Amino acid sequence: MPEISVKNLYKIFGDSPERALKLLEKGQSKEDIYETTGMTVGVQDASFEVEKGEIFVVMGLSGSGKSTLVRTLNRLIEPTAGEVIIDGQDILKMGKTELVKFRRSKTSMVFQSFALMPHLSVLQNVAFGLELDGIEKAVRTERAIDALKQVGLDGWENALPSELSGGMQQRVGLARGLAVDPDILLMDEAFSALDPLIRTEMQDELLKLQDRQERTIVFISHDLDEALRIGDRIAIMEGGRVVQVGSPEEILQNPADDYVRAFFRGVDPTGVISAGDIVRHNQPTVIWHTPQGSPRATLELLNNRDREYAYVLDSEHRFFGVVSTDSLRTLLESPPHDAKKKIEDAFIKEALVVKETEVLQDILPQVASHKWPIPVIDENSVFKGVVSKNRFLKTLYRSDNNSNM
Numbered sequence: 001m002p003e004i005s006v007k008n009l010y011k012i013f014g015d016s017p018e019r020a021l022k023l024l025e026k027g028q029s030k031e032d033i034y035e036t037t038g039m040t041v042g043v044q045d046a047s048f049e050v051e052k053g054e055i056f057v058v059m060g061l062s063g064s065g066k067s068t069l070v071r072t073l074n075r076l077i078e079p080t081a082g083e084v085i086i087d088g089q090d091i092l093k094m095g096k097t098e099l100v101k102f103r104r105s106k107t108s109m110v111f112q113s114f115a116l117m118p119h120l121s122v123l124q125n126v127a128f129g130l131e132l133d134g135i136e137k138a139v140r141t142e143r144a145i146d147a148l149k150q151v152g153l154d155g156w157e158n159a160l161p162s163e164l165s166g167g168m169q170q171r172v173g174l175a176r177g178l179a180v181d182p183d184i185l186l187m188d189e190a191f192s193a194l195d196p197l198i199r200t201e202m203q204d205e206l207l208k209l210q211d212r213q214e215r216t217i218v219f220i221s222h223d224l225d226e227a228l229r230i231g232d233r234i235a236i237m238e239g240g241r242v243v244q245v246g247s248p249e250e251i252l253q254n255p256a257d258d259y260v261r262a263f264f265r266g267v268d269p270t271g272v273i274s275a276g277d278i279v280r281h282n283q284p285t286v287i288w289h290t291p292q293g294s295p296r297a298t299l300e301l302l303n304n305r306d307r308e309y310a311y312v313l314d315s316e317h318r319f320f321g322v323v324s325t326d327s328l329r330t331l332l333e334s335p336p337h338d339a340k341k342k343i344e345d346a347f348i349k350e351a352l353v354v355k356e357t358e359v360l361q362d363i364l365p366q367v368a369s370h371k372w373p374i375p376v377i378d379e380n381s382v383f384k385g386v387v388s389k390n391r392f393l394k395t396l397y398r399s400d401n402n403s404n405m
Contacts, residue, residue: 002049003216009046009082011068014039017080030239042068044240053214057227060237066220070188073218074107075099104133108182110173112189116161123157126175147175150209167198187219203230224263228272236260249277269396275363276356278395279376279385284310288320295343299328309372311383312343319375319383321347353377356384367392
């Protein structure tokens with residue numbers, strides 16, 4: 001079950017949003033509605049889901065509706081129509097008291113502007129939201145100190161914001177969001193005011209935090225590199241509409257339209273597509289320590305299937321080695337000819353494996369230098385399939401064609 005489910009969400013700015021809704025239903029465009037009514041369609045029929053523990057990046061050009069969208073998720077901006085269901089509750093149906101409680105306990109928001117109070121210390125800034133919640137001083141101090149440690153600012157508790165660099169100030173803003181220990185973190189262009197080097201550092205910091213304690217994060221960005229770097233999935237917005245949702249690899253390989261294709265033009269696919277995205281299951285496998293996994297039986301299997309390589313797995317499908325028709329024949333023809341020989345003695349010593357999470361850029365040397373398709377494993381060494389030179393080149397060709405269409 002997704003943690004956030006957005007269904008047919010609309011936000012229309014103006015005096016008579018219901019009128020604009022009817023015009024949208026009749027097929028009028030956002031531009032036509034503005035010209036005839038003066039009302040602005042901020043979000044139009046947006047639907048998507050965010051899974052628990054993922055970083056979900058919403059991106060688009062300026063004016064696409066992404067910042068409006070994220071503010072509707074906690075009703076800082078009141079939606080005109082639709083549903084925002086979080087943990088089974090539609091927040092659009094919450095009363096004022098319930099909504100305040102929801103904002104303080106369930107979500108936290110980090111903005112582009114640091115919004116630090118200059119007369120308060122770093123510690124006081126971080127603890128400010130907890131103070132508003134009526135948390136007693138000892139508890140809020142402890143939680144603020146812990147949040148500062150999480151973002152690498154322990155030792156700076158008594159400093160004033162004016163004594164910090166821009167990157168450090170943004171860390172304070174992030175710590176303030178973390179101090180309330182939210183399940184959901186909403187981040188609106190949180191790093192866009194930083195220079196490129198500090199911005200990269202903050203992205204790394206966010207990924208480290210996510211690795212230590214998974215939260216559901218909705219991250220607004222206009223920067224494709226940032227989205228590719230941190231996003232588990234990306235939603236592309238245009239004109240208030242969500243035009244495509246998917247992993248970076250899915251969108252790169254199958255852009256929904258020319259608008260999305262233009263976003264990804266110039267992206268190096270080898271830095272985005274992973275081995276797991278192009279893995280294939282078309283190579284023979286044999287199970288170790290079974291009659292079918294003997295050297296002679298494996299050679300017979302390869303000859304019958306007109307294949308040159310086989311991949312040796314255990315009964316749990318964990319990968320152990322690669323054999324070839326040549327290595328099997330060499331083993332079987334070597335003395336003593338009457339000995340019972342083991343398939344592991346035919347393993348190709350040069351055979352390497354790659355993990356399914358590795359991007360093509362990193363596995364290119366192995367794919368290019370090996371005659372056999374490269375075995376791909378997961379984090380538990382379970383065999384997922386293979387990546388061949390042919391598959392690798394076809395993927396690059398397809399991605400290049402998509403980006404140039």
